[in-house]
Amino acid sequence: MNIGEVARRSGLPAKTIRYYEEIGLIRPRRSDNGYRSFAGTDLHKLAFIGRARALGFTIEECRTLLALYEDETRESAEVKRVAQDHLRHIDEKIAELQDMRATLSHLVRACAGDDRPDCPILRGLADPETAG
Amino acid sequence: MNIGEVARRSGLPAKTIRYYEEIGLIRPRRSDNGYRSFAGTDLHKLAFIGRARALGFTIEECRTLLALYEDETRESAEVKRVAQDHLRHIDEKIAELQDMRATLSHLVRACAGDDRPDCPILRGLADPETAG
DNA sequence: CCTTGACCTTCCCGTGACTGGAAGCCCTAT
DNA sequence: ATAGGGCTTCCAGTCACGGGAAGGTCAAGG
Numbered sequence: 001m002n003i004g005e006v007a008r009r010s011g012l013p014a015k016t017i018r019y020y021e022e023i024g025l026i027r028p029r030r031s032d033n034g035y036r037s038f039a040g041t042d043l044h045k046l047a048f049i050g051r052a053r054a055l056g057f058t059i060e061e062c063r064t065l066l067a068l069y070e071d072e073t074r075e076s077a078e079v080k081r082v083a084q085d086h087l088r089h090i091d092e093k094i095a096e097l098q099d100m101r102a103t104l105s106h107l108v109r110a111c112a113g114d115d116r117p118d119c120p121i122l123r124g125l126a127d128p129e130t131a132g
Numbered sequence: 133m134n135i136g137e138v139a140r141r142s143g144l145p146a147k148t149i150r151y152y153e154e155i156g157l158i159r160p161r162r163s164d165n166g167y168r169s170f171a172g173t174d175l176h177k178l179a180f181i182g183r184a185r186a187l188g189f190t191i192e193e194c195r196t197l198l199a200l201y202e203d204e205t206r207e208s209a210e211v212k213r214v215a216q217d218h219l220r221h222i223d224e225k226i227a228e229l230q231d232m233r234a235t236l237s238h239l240v241r242a243c244a245g246d247d248r249p250d251c252p253i254l255r256g257l258a259d260p261e262t263a264g
Numbered sequence: 265c266c267t268t269g270a271c272c273t274t275c276c277c278g279t280g281a282c283t284g285g286a287a288g289c290c291c292t293a294t
Numbered sequence: 295a296t297a298g299g300g301c302t303t304c305c306a307g308t309c310a311c312g313g314g315a316a317g318g319t320c321a322a323g324g
Contacts, residue, residue: 004300014301019282033290035301044258051257056232059281069254079253080245087236094229100188101222108219113212121211122201125183126176136271146272151311165319167272191310266324273318282308289302294295 001038010046017046025049025063057086133170142178149178157181157195189218 007014020026021036026045028036045066052062064082068074103124110120123131139146152158153168158177160168177198184194196214200206235256242252255262 015283048257055236065257072249074249075247076243076249076251077245077247079251080240080243083236083240083253087240090229090233094226097222097226104187104215104219108212108215111208111212113209115207115209117204117206117208119208119211121215125180125197126201147312
């Protein structure tokens with residue numbers, strides 16, 4: 001398979017696939033004309049990486065997960081630890097965003113949103129103490 | 133004020149303050165020795181930006197908000213629109229993260245996390261259809 | 265007067281994970 | 295012969311900074 005077909009079948013942009021080769025996540029062969037020649041396993045790996053990325057794992061975590069996936073002697077505990085670490089990370093981000101959301105929606109609700117200049121949002125940003 | 137004091141009082145790193153000057157968010161004067169010389173209004177602006185950033189606004193949104201803040205003829209509707217757009221953005225991110233969280237925690241719960249190689253997390257990444 | 269140390273300056277590189285675009289080769293069809 | 299689509303590499307840009315080098319400035323102490 002050439003990169004175009006792999007891109008189509010994995011759902012990843014060709015650019016991204018080239019990048020993944022550059023950083024050593026995959027090692028497709030080359031045809032005589034210099035084109036990348038992907039085997040089924042390459043496609044499989046790319047789909048794996050794509051799903052891991054969709055769950056928010058970093059590239060380095062994907063690298064770790066791929067290595068564990070290919071290691072027949074892995075212990076599932078190690079995989080679970082990686083996943084749980086990431087889960088905690090997700091929870092932290094959700095909490096951060098919810099804090100932002102709470103503050104911001106409070107300000108938004110207080111703002112008339114009309115043609116007058118008075119604005120609780122700007123007051124809140126300028127001085128949260130005074131603006132309440 | 134020199135940059136150190138402004139950094140302390142605004143809570144922003146000096147590096148960040150220099151960066152904000154570079155991209156034109158603030159324009160502190162210069163002393164004869166070449167040091168940046170910050171006025172009260174500069175500190176005020178920096179605190180404003182810091183709070184907007186803490187709510188997740190991008191730099192460009194901060195620029196817009198600062199301009200609105202300084203425009204006595206603004207309409208609060210415009211501020212509100214910027215804030216609501218950002219609020220929607222936050223909600224999208226929260227939803228994305230919650231989707232990730234749901235899928236990932238499902239996989240984590242299914243994983244024994246022991247010394248054996250069998251791992252539903254890896255199976256889920258390799259092939260979500262088969263792995264369920 | 266000299267040094268020390270804290271502060272300040274600019275400049276350049278690196279981050280994560282790509283994305284866009286330019287210049288040019290390969291292959292097939294007409 | 296040419297047109298097109300696909301492929302290659304390489305370079306630059308994204309966002310919002312952070313790290314660190316090389317060097318100027320200033321006040322205090324010996």
